[in-house]
Amino acid sequence: MSGPVAVLVGPPGAGKTTVGELLAKHWNVGFRDTDSDIEATAGKPIPEIFVDDGEDHFRALERAAVASALSEFDGVLALGGGAVLAEETRALLRGGRVVYLSVELSDAVSRVGLGAGRPLLAINPRATLKYLLEQRRPLYTEVARLTVKTDGRTPEEIADEIVAAVAGNGNW
Ligand SMILES: Nc1ncnc2c1ncn2[C@@H]1O[C@H](COP(=O)(O)OP(=O)(O)OP(=O)(O)O)[C@@H](O)[C@H]1O
Numbered sequence: 001m002s003g004p005v006a007v008l009v010g011p012p013g014a015g016k017t018t019v020g021e022l023l024a025k026h027w028n029v030g031f032r033d034t035d036s037d038i039e040a041t042a043g044k045p046i047p048e049i050f051v052d053d054g055e056d057h058f059r060a061l062e063r064a065a066v067a068s069a070l071s072e073f074d075g076v077l078a079l080g081g082g083a084v085l086a087e088e089t090r091a092l093l094r095g096g097r098v099v100y101l102s103v104e105l106s107d108a109v110s111r112v113g114l115g116a117g118r119p120l121l122a123i124n125p126r127a128t129l130k131y132l133l134e135q136r137r138p139l140y141t142e143v144a145r146l147t148v149k150t151d152g153r154t155p156e157e158i159a160d161e162i163v164a165a166v167a168g169n170g171n172w
């Protein structure tokens with residue numbers, strides 16, 4: 001089967017980048033993050049894309065970056081926290097090897113801190129995260145084959161659970 005061995009989705013602070021890098025190392029495959037792909041395409045960091053071009057433009061770049069990565073990459077892929085907002089993207093993810101890293105508000109807030117590098121969280125990160133978590137939970141759930149709770153657990157414990165679940169799922 002082609003396509004990424006695992007696609008990680010979840011809100012900011014879920015640990016997609018951190019856990020994704022551990023999984024890639026464990027499986028000895030590449031790691032890719034669509035946020036980095038978008039920055040490479042745009043030639044500037046995500047906060048600058050939001051300031052110069054607006055969120056709608058960022059989301060268009062994101063839809064294209066996710067579609068490309070899903071079609072050409074077979075390692076561990078982390079998506080940006082808001083990628084699932086696009087129905088077009090959810091359609092590509094449905095039925096795929098998607099892992100939802102869930103996180104509750106208090107752990108998300110402590111991991112994200114003041115929201116540095118995350119333009120949507122630049123003002124009032126706690127209230128914004130609360131809204132994002134509620135708005136997006138059903139969207140992550142809709143596309144996930146596996147959901148893993150991350151609260152109070154180390155990235156290593158979370159990666160180990162995913163490795164075991166994938167190994168035990170003959171249809172992964
Ligand atoms: N399970 C965990 N326990 C404690 N801290 C964690 C955990 N997972 C990640 N972190 C820390 O939380 C911060 C955010 O993690 P990370 O960047 O991996 O999240 P992300 O899901 O990729 O977020 P974004 O959507 O903003 O890219 C980092 O400082 C990371 O070290």
Ligand SMILES: O=C(O)C1=C[C@@H](O)[C@@H](O)[C@H](O)C1
Nearest residue numbers: 012035046080081082118119
């Ligand atoms: O949650 C979001 O909407 C975002 C999360 C980040 O991964 C980046 O994709 C960007 O900052 C937007």
Ligand SMILES: [Mg+2]
Nearest residue numbers: 016017035078
């Ligand atoms: Mg990340």
